[in-house]
Structures are given as structure tokens and as C-alpha cells.
């Protein structure tokens with residue numbers, strides 16, 4: 001009898017071990033069989049509130065955002081994205097193309113950094129977010145025609161690739177920039193322009209107050225289209241329980257969420273690195289299976305910059321520990337599953 005109990009408990013331990021390995025494997029950019037995350041998950045879809053793989057299983061993606069591509073576009077290359085995939089265990093890269101602040105509307109050539117990002121992501125088997133990064137141009141309606149032209153071109157060029165995710169307005173903001181009167185009408189104009197060429201890839205819509213009012217979007221979501229998600233952004237040194245409660249209200253309403261940008265710092269990008277507060281957010285997101293992307297890959301000296309000040313001026317990846325900032329070391333450990341979330 002004792003021997004049988006020992007055999008059964010041994011079997012249970014082995015099963016638990018194999019289950020935990022399998023579970024951990026889903027968190028890898030490239031699994032032990034050498035399959036990339038895109039090879040494993042394929043064409044993403046939204047089922048109920050969940051981002052899901054082609055086979056219908058819910059998935060949580062985790063990754064890194066570029067800094068504004070017109071400032072730090074040199075990192076939008078295959079070597080860097082490969083390094084982030086292999087050394088940081090990055091599953092999704094966000095190509096943040098500012099529209100204002102000297103970005104695309106002023107210097108359209110920055111689009112080449114989006115293209116280099118997407119081409120590298122396709123080659124390397126990682127997901128890539130094409131981010132129309134409105135910020136000081138507060139209202140997405142202001143440049144809706146240009147957004148439609150841009151996303152039509154991207155959808156025509158890349159709509160057949162499962163790698164691509166469209167983020168159509170980063171952070172709408174301003175008192176008059178409401179979900180009902182500005183953001184939703186904008187989304188209802190841009191989404192069909194993408195769907196004309198790409199019937200299925202995920203489209204992520206920003207929300208008011210710098211993509212914090214997901215609870216407001218949840219009261220009046222977009223209807224008539226599949227595979228639409230909504231953006232929540234947070235900075236752990238600024239946003240805590242209050243924003244998690246708003247988020248919980250959106251979750252309770254069944255709104256599909258994707259955190260396309262979050263930081264370990266205050267919302268200014270400074271104020272230090274808030275590791276405990278960031279882990280509270282990451283635990284919350286893991287519990288709900290919500291994907292997240294960290295801001296951002298630059299060496300510009302901000303606390304949210306992942307590289308140490310002035311490190312890696314050539315933009316080739318292959319960084320040593322000394323070339324990473326405090327935030328960079330921390331986020332790398334989280335992505336590599338070296339910090340256990342509660």
C-alpha cells in the first residue's frame with residue numbers, strides 16, 4: 001500500500017512538473033522545439049473578451065514598445081528585435097510612430113521605421129503593433145483622412161500576415177475628446193478602411209484620457225466588426241488602485257483589453273522605477289490574461305528608458321547588463337519569467 005501511495009504521489013509530482021513546464025512554454029518567444037510565438041499561436045482572434053490563438057485558446061502576449069520612431073528609430077531593425085526576442089523573451093514589438101511632435105505628419109519618411117519593424121517581425125516570428133501614436137494632436141478626428149490612407153496602405157501590404165496588429169490611436173486626450181463624439185466615430189471610419197484589405201487581424205482602439213477610460217468604452221463598444229480590442233495605458237508610479245478599479249469595471253462588462261503601453265515610472269517617464277507597483281499591475285493583467293507592452297526602448301536618460309543613458313549608440317542589440325537601465329534590468333527579468341508573479 002505504501003508503495004502504491006508513493007507511486008501515485010510520484011506520478012502526481014511528475015504531472016504537476018510537466019504541466020508547469022507546458023504552462024511556462026506558452027510564455028516563450030521561441031519554445032523548446034524552436035517554434036516562434038507566431039508559429040504556435042498563428043492568426044490571432046478575439047473570442048468574448050479574450051485575445052486568442054488560431055486554435056481558440058486564450059493567449060497573453062508580453063513585449064516592448066519602441067520609443068518614438070522619429071527619435072529612436074535606429075532600434076527598429078532585425079538585429080535589435082531578434083535580440084529582444086531571444087534574450088528578453090519578447091513576443092510582441094510595438095512600432096510607435098508619432099503623428100505630431102515632429103512625427104509622421106511632418107516627416108513622413110519615418111514610415112520606413114514601421115516597415116523595417118514589420119518586416120523584421122515577420123522574419124523573426126514575433127507579433128508587431130503598428131501604432132498611430134497621437135499625443136499632442138489630442139483628437140484622432142483631426143487627422144482621420146491621413147490615418148485612413150496610412151492604415152489602408154499597411155493593411156494592403158501586410159494584411160495577409162498573422163504578425164500584424166493595428167493600433168489606430170495611441171492616447172486621445174483633452175476634455176472635448178470624448179469616446180462618443182471623437183474616438184468612436186474615428187474608429188468607425190478607420191476600421192472599415194482596414195477591413196477592406198484585411199478582414200481578420202486585430203485592431204486596437206484607444207480610449208479617452210490618454211487611454212485610461214476603458215470603463216467608458218465598455219458602456220458603448222463598437223459593434224459590427226470582429227477582432228476589435230481596446231487600449232488601457234498605465235504608469236505604475238502614477239496609476240494604481242483607482243485605474244485598476246476602472247479597468248475591472250470594463251472587464252466585468254466583457255470589454256476585450258490590450259495594454260499597448262505601460263511604464264514602471266510616473267506618467268512623465270520620470271520619478272524613479274516603481275517595481276512593486278508594476279508587479280501589482282502585472283499580476284492583475286496575468287490574472288485576467290491581458291497582454292501588455294512596456295514603454296520603451298531608448299537610451300535617452302528617462303527613467304522609463306530600457307537602456308542606460310547613452311548606451312548602445314549604434315543600435316545593434318547584444319547589450320550587457322551594464323548597458324541596461326534599472327527599468328531595463330527589471331522588465332527583462334519579468335519577461336524572462338525570472339520574477340514570479342503572485
Ligand code: MG
Pocket residue numbers: 159160161198199200201
Ligand atoms: Mg489578415
